[in-house]
Amino acid sequence: MSIRLMTWVWANSPYSGERLLLHLALADFANDDGVCFPSHGTLAKKARCSTGWVRQTIKQMIADSLIEIVEPAGQGRGKVGRYRLLKGDTECDLSQSLDDTVASVRSHSDASVSYVLNRHESSNTDIKFEQLWKSYPRKTAKGAARRAFDRVMRSNNAPTLDEMIAAVERYAAQFTTGKIEMTYCAHLATWLNGERWSDEITVEPEPASPQPQVSAEIRTAENLAAAFVHTRRSEADLVESVAPYSPAAQTAALALFRAMKAGTP
Numbered sequence: 001m002s003i004r005l006m007t008w009v010w011a012n013s014p015y016s017g018e019r020l021l022l023h024l025a026l027a028d029f030a031n032d033d034g035v036c037f038p039s040h041g042t043l044a045k046k047a048r049c050s051t052g053w054v055r056q057t058i059k060q061m062i063a064d065s066l067i068e069i070v071e072p073a074g075q076g077r078g079k080v081g082r083y084r085l086l087k088g089d090t091e092c093d094l095s096q097s098l099d100d101t102v103a104s105v106r107s108h109s110d111a112s113v114s115y116v117l118n119r120h121e122s123s124n125t126d127i128k129f130e131q132l133w134k135s136y137p138r139k140t141a142k143g144a145a146r147r148a149f150d151r152v153m154r155s156n157n158a159p160t161l162d163e164m165i166a167a168v169e170r171y172a173a174q175f176t177t178g179k180i181e182m183t184y185c186a187h188l189a190t191w192l193n194g195e196r197w198s199d200e201i202t203v204e205p206e207p208a209s210p211q212p213q214v215s216a217e218i219r220t221a222e223n224l225a226a227a228f229v230h231t232r233r234s235e236a237d238l239v240e241s242v243a244p245y246s247p248a249a250q251t252a253a254l255a256l257f258r259a260m261k262a263g264t265p
Contacts, residue, residue: 167197221253
């Protein structure tokens with residue numbers, strides 16, 4: 001590991017996020033001449049990304065004149081390539097002493113503020129991600145979720161953590177209440193990549209309690225009571241007619257008869 005080279009990367013790397021982590025990982029493996037030979041798998045683990053992404057980024061770093069291939073990877077297992085880290089378009093002198101390099105980075109470099117922020121950014125992002133992960137109802141594919149979260153937080157229109165947690169709570173309510181099975185809950189990575197925090201989730205109202213059904217016997221007794229009112233027959237006639245009915249039907253018929261009589265001129 002070359003402390004001098006890692007310090008130089010912190011101060012001069014044009015990258016941020018996962019690319020910066022990969023640049024630092026290469027410096028971590030390099031000697032003071034800038035030569036290193038980690039495998040893509042080792043770099044992916046250290047930079048917390050996929051091996052495919054490592055290959056793409058190394059191509060970009062070669063194009064940016066930040067690394068060169070000293071020895072290409074061979075065919076077969078264990079045949080890793082050798083790389084040498086370069087200075088790119090910067091003017092930093094790797095030959096100066098470590099103390100001078102650190103002092104220069106902290107007091108004179110335009111990237112000194114970024115240097116400090118980058119050192120704390122990972123920890124702060126970790127805390128935010130863990131809070132979101134704790135709130136999410138389905139704990140699956142945490143690594144993919146973390147990468148998606150980092151990508152979202154680096155975007156220009158990134159939501160705040162409070163906005164995302166509030167959206168997660170609205171989304172989770174569909175599953176925690178049992179309205180929708182948990183198997184239909186998206187992975188957090190999918191939720192983040194789809195910008196689901198901006199979804200408008202409609203909460204369906206609770207179904208109204210079914211109205212108690214009036215039995216056919218009661219309806220028949222009430223119809224009979226209405227007919228007695230219209231034909232101006234007496235209450236005694238109605239009582240005699242509904243005598244074979246149940247007590248509930250008799251009570252309903254008499255109540256309707258009296259109500260209609262009271263409203264009849």
